[in-house]
Amino acid sequence: MWFLSAISPTALTLFVHAVFVSGIVISVIGFFTSKIPTIAPYGFLIKIVGTMLFLFGLYFEGGLQNELSWRAKVTEMEQKVAAAEQKSKEENVKIVTKVVTKTELVRERGQDIVKYVDREVTKYDTKFLPGGQCEIPKEFIKALNDAAEQAK
Amino acid sequence: MCNCCTTVPVTSKFPQAPNELMQKCPSLAKLSDDTKLSEIAKTVTSNYTSYHECSIKLDAWIEWYGIQKQIYESVK
Numbered sequence: 001m002w003f004l005s006a007i008s009p010t011a012l013t014l015f016v017h018a019v020f021v022s023g024i025v026i027s028v029i030g031f032f033t034s035k036i037p038t039i040a041p042y043g044f045l046i047k048i049v050g051t052m053l054f055l056f057g058l059y060f061e062g063g064l065q066n067e068l069s070w071r072a073k074v075t076e077m078e079q080k081v082a083a084a085e086q087k088s089k090e091e092n093v094k095i096v097t098k099v100v101t102k103t104e105l106v107r108e109r110g111q112d113i114v115k116y117v118d119r120e121v122t123k124y125d126t127k128f129l130p131g132g133q134c135e136i137p138k139e140f141i142k143a144l145n146d147a148a149e150q151a152k
Numbered sequence: 153m154c155n156c157c158t159t160v161p162v163t164s165k166f167p168q169a170p171n172e173l174m175q176k177c178p179s180l181a182k183l184s185d186d187t188k189l190s191e192i193a194k195t196v197t198s199n200y201t202s203y204h205e206c207s208i209k210l211d212a213w214i215e216w217y218g219i220q221k222q223i224y225e226s227v228k
Contacts, residue, residue: 077162084227088167096170102208110201117193128189148180
């Protein structure tokens, strides 16, 4: 029954209603035909065809309602998914804007601190040189480098 | 006719994370043995900056996950 999904709802509805209504009409015609003596032999056949069409039509009517309700649910779900994807994109833009702004701020602050170091801390460079007044111990450098090392 | 004749199920794509969050955190800078005091200060500053940049990304990932989870759960 997969092919039903390829048929438009209007065409499907028209077809099912047509089968159902023609079943009723042919059954009624069959009922009157059997009362007319000249064509009475065909009445039974017409009634059988009409009844079969009516029963198929009735079955299809139930299936049609089911099919249409599923299609409505699918459409609703597709709309929800599309809206969610759109919202997700919008939220991404907000997050990226926040990240870029904060990162810029952090970098600017880092540059300001480097400027401060160049201005104020460099004065003490000679004092802390190897062999200077307050030599920086190699253990201190090692401790800092070990801390910067990524765990393996 | 049939319970559900939809041949293609409705699926939602896994949300795309922003490229800005998809970058690894950089390795921290190290010092040489004969480093000047100012160089030490600059390296420490640079490492702190790297940490702060990385923490911003992590916070953004946490926020992104929370929002995407909320959006996903609203589609039912």
